[in-house]
Amino acid sequence: MTTQAGGTGGPAAEGTEGTEGRVYNVAGGDWDEVVQALQDGADPEDTEHLVVNMGPQHPSTHGVLRLVLTLNGETVTELRPVIGYLHTGIEKSMEFRTWTQGVTFCTRADYLSPIFNETVYCLAVEKLLGVEAEIPERASILRVMMMELNRIASHMTAIGTFGLELGATTVFLYAVRERERILDLFELITGLRMNHAYVRPGGVSQDLPRGALDAIREFLGRMPHQLAELRSLMDANPLYLGRTKNVAYLDLAGCMALGVTGPLLRGTGLPWDLRKSQPYCGYETYDFEVPTQGTCDAYGRYLVRMAECDESLKIIEQASDRLAGPRPEHDPVMISDPKIGWPAKLALGGDGLGNSPDHIAHIMGQSMEALIHHFKLVTEGFRVPVGQVYTAVESPRGELGCHAVSDGGTRPYRAHFRDPSFTNLQAVAAMAEGGMIADVIPAVASIDPVMGGVDR
C-alpha cells in the first residue's frame, strides 16, 4: 500500500491495477472504505490478502529493515525481509587501506558491538601473521574485558529497543541509563564512546589510564543491582510475557538449518558458545557459565541475554583483578615485534590523544631505526604472508567470523565478515509466518539484528 503525499486524492476504493494486483492508495481516515472495497472487490480470491510494507523507516523494525508482509486479516502468511538499505561497502573499502586502517572500517559494521568486530579482524590478521603466541597477555586480558563490557552494552540496547518497539518506553530508559555508564568506561579507556579502533593487530592501542580500574570496580558494584531492577520490571510482567511467551518459536532443527547462532541457539537449549568451545584471547582461563533456556521463544532469548549480562560481569571482575594484580617489569599492550606492532605510545596531550612526547623524542633524537619503523608502519603498514584464515568470536548476536585473505601485501586482499545478524535475520520468516502481525515485532527484536552488520 503506498501513501499518497498530501490530500485525500479521491475515494480509496478505486484501486489501480499494479504489477502484482490491485494497489490502493491510502490517504488516511479511509481505512474502513478500503477494507470494504477489498471485501466487495473485483477478485473474490484476493479479498483477504493484503500486502503491507513495513518500510525501511519504521519505529519498530530495529533499524533500516524492510519487511514486506502478506496478511490474511491479522495473520502473516508471508514475510519477505528486504535488506541492503545500509550497505556501506566496508569490505571493499578495506581492500584499499592498510591492515591497521582496516580496523577503523570494520568497527563500524556491527556498530553495537564494535569491539567484537575489531577483535575478530585483529585475530584473523594475527593468525595470518602467525604471531598469535606473541600477543602480550595484558592485551588479551584487556580485549576480553572490553568485549564483555561491549556485550553488556549491546544486550542493554537489545533489551531497551525490544521494549521500545513493543511500546514500553520505561525499559528503554532503564537500559540506556546503564549503557551510558558503560559508554563512560569506554570513553575513559579508549577515548571514544563508540567505534573505538581500540583493538589493533598486535594488541590494543593503549593501556588503561589512571582511574580506569576504580571506575570499573564502581561499575561492577552498581551494575548487578541495576540489572536486577530491570529484571524485576520485566521478568514477570504480564504484558511482557503476553507479548513474548511462545512467540517467535524456532527450535534446534530450525536453528541448525538456518545457521543461527548466539542467544537464539542458546534459547533452544544447546549450550554452544565459542568462548567455551573454541576459546580465543584466553577465555579458557576465565570462570563463567553459558546460560541456556529450553523454550525456543522470544521470552527465552530475553532470559538468555539477561543471564549473559550476569556472566559478563563475572568475567569483567576476573579480568579487572588480573589487570590490577602485580605487573611484571615489561608489560606491554602491543606486540614487541617492531615490524608489526603499532609504534606509537599514545598519551593525552593538550590537544587530545596523540603520540606521546617520549615516543617523539625517541624516534626523532635517539633511534633512526625506530623512526623508520614508525614511518613505514604508519604509511605503508606491515606485510602479511600469503594465505587465508577464518577466525570467529562469540559476539552478542552469535558467531561473528572474519575470512581474511592476504596476497602478501600491506592491504587486505579480501576481508569478509560473516555477520551473525545477516544469518540470523533469515530466520525471521520462519519465526513470524503463521503468526499475527503484532508478533513480527518481537520476532525481529528477539533476533536483535544490527543492520550495519547485516548490510556491511
Next chain:
Amino acid sequence: MSENPPPNGAEPDEAALAGQERLNEQVVRTGMFGTQTTGDTSGYGGLQVRRPPPPFTPRPYGSYFDEIADALSTRLEAEGSGFDEAVERVIVDRGELTLHVRREHLVTVARQLRDEPSLAFELCGGVSGVHYLADVGRELHAVYHLVSITHNRRLRLEVSVPDADPHVPSLVSVYPTCNWHERETWDFFGIVFDGHPGLTRIEMPDDWKGHPQRKDYPLGGIPVEYRGATVPPPDERRSYS
C-alpha cells in the same frame, strides 16, 4: 601446469621441470614492488614474477584433519565418486583445513559432510566470495566455512570457477542458511548459483549494474576538496607498494 602432486620417485630433474612449467604461467607482478603508478626505484624494474603453482599439502595433514579426510573419502567412494575426483587439492595452513572441491561434486561433498555422523558438520557459516583477478581460469572463488558442533571442528570448502563460466551449484538444498549468503555473493561477485530458489540482488539496489566487490569494479569514490586541495578517492591515489 601440474594440478596434482607428482608421484614419488619421479624424474630426477623434477625441480627443473617444475621451473620450466612455471615459465609458462602468466606474469602476476612486474618489478620489485609491483607498483604501477609511481616509479620503481629498486633497480629490479625488469623483474617478472610468475604465478606460483597452486599450493597443496601432502598427507598426513595432522590434528583431526586426517580423520575428516578419511571419513569423507570413505563416504565419497561409497557414493560412487572418489576423494580425488571430488577434491582437487587439500591445503592445511595456519591450523585450518581447506578442501578445494570441484564444482560438480560440491553438493555431494556438502551433503556427506553434513549427514555422515563421524563428520557431522551441521552449521554452515555461509559463502564468501573472492575474486582473484590475476588467476586466469579460476578467478572466482566461493568459500564455505563449516562448523561441526558435535565434534567441535572447523572446515573450509573452496570452489574455483572461471570468469567466463561463473556457475556454482547452490548449497541451499543442503544448508538452507546459504540462501542469503549466495544472493550476497551473486550480488557482489557475479557468481551464479545454479538451483538457488531466488537469486536476486540483496544488498545493492535491484537495478544496479555490475558486481561491486570484484577487483575490476572501481571503488567509486569522489575527489574530496579540502582547503583548496583535492584529495583523490582511495582507489586512484598513488601507490608505493
Next chain:
Amino acid sequence: MGVEEKLPSGILLTTVEKVAGYARKSSVWPATFGLACCAIELMQTGGPRHDLARFGMERASNTPRQADLMIVAGRVSQKMAPVLRQIYDQMADPKWVISMGVCASSGGMFNNYAIVQGVDHVVPVDIYLPGCPPRPEMLLDAIVKLHDKIQNMKLGANRAREVTELEQARLRRLPLTASLAVGQSHNPAGGPTMLGTPGFASPALDSPTVSAEGLGSRAAAEPEGAIRRDARPDQAGAAGE
C-alpha cells in the same frame, strides 16, 4: 501553516515572528531517521542523562507527517536515498533537517560506490553536525543552534525577501579551487557541483524551508566545531559548509 496565511505586516509581523518562532522551537518533533551508529548516539541523547525531553523533543514522531525535524543520523546508502527523499517529502512545512555525523554530512569515511556523499544531495540541510559519531552533547548543541535558527525565522514578506537575499549570496559564492570552477555544470543553487554525483536541483529554491546559509545569528549556520575561516577576497560566501 494557518499562521502563515494571515500575516500582518510591520511591527506586528515582527511580534508574530517572535511568538511563532518561540512556539515552533519549543516543541520540535523529530522524525528520527536513525540509520547507523549515529542513531545509537541519538537514542542515548534521548536517554535520561542527556535528555531530549527538556527541549520538548522526546516525542519522536514515527510518522513523518507529524514531524518537524528530520535528524538524518547515519550513513545513507544508494538504496536508502529515495526513501530518505520520500520521508522528507511527506513531512509538512515548516521542516528542518539536521545531518548528524560525518557520513550524513559528507559521506564520511566511506568515500565509495555505496554511500551518498552527503545527504544534501538529496534533501536541503539546515545544520551539519560532524562527528563519528557525534557525542550527545554535540547533538544537543546542534539542536540548540537549530532552535536559535527557528526562533529567528522570518515569516511572510520578510521571509520572501530573506530567501531572495540568500539566493543571491549563494549565486555569488565562488568555489575554493579554480579547477573545480572550470567545466562545472550550471547549478542554479550556486556553488560547485561535486564531480561524479547527480546534480539535484536545490529544493531550497522553492520551499520556504531555511537553507544552510546563516540566518539570525551567524553562529547558527556553522556546524559544531567548525574552524573559523578568515575572510579571503576570493571567497564571497559564508562559512556555512
